[in-house]
Amino acid sequence: MDIIRIICAILLPPLGVFLQVGLGTDFWINVLLTIFGFYILGIIHAVWVIVRK
Numbered sequence: 001m002d003i004i005r006i007i008c009a010i011l012l013p014p015l016g017v018f019l020q021v022g023l024g025t026d027f028w029i030n031v032l033l034t035i036f037g038f039y040i041l042g043i044i045h046a047v048w049v050i051v052r053k
Contacts, residue, residue, distance in 0.1 A: 006050055009046035013033070014034055014046070016046040017046045030045050
């Protein structure tokens with residue numbers, strides 16, 4: 001299941017975080033990173049959240 005979340009995190013970082021932790025702080029941090037143009041940082045953050053839990 002983590003493989004699917006990581007693929008989602010690469011395509012749309014907030015989706016991968018949402019599938020892992022729901023609407024928590026990590027999700028909103030990732031949304032802000034992705035919206036403000038830091039797409040690569042959003043991917044890194046999303047993969048980090050998925051792997052650490």
